[in-house]
Amino acid sequence: MSKHNSLKASATVGGKRSVLKRFERVKLLKERGEWKSGRSPIGLPKTKHEG
16 A cells, blocks of 8 residues: 555655744844843744844
8 A cells, every 4th residue: 555645745754944943043032142041942932033
């Protein structure tokens, strides 16, 4: 039995992600200077990737 065509395409696309992972959001906030040391990484504000 073969895979359905819609399932095959999704594995090979690898398009641009619109959602950042938590560590990526922390890194971006640090680069912008909006990160305070000692702050909890849980409940971060939404951030948009510039690139």
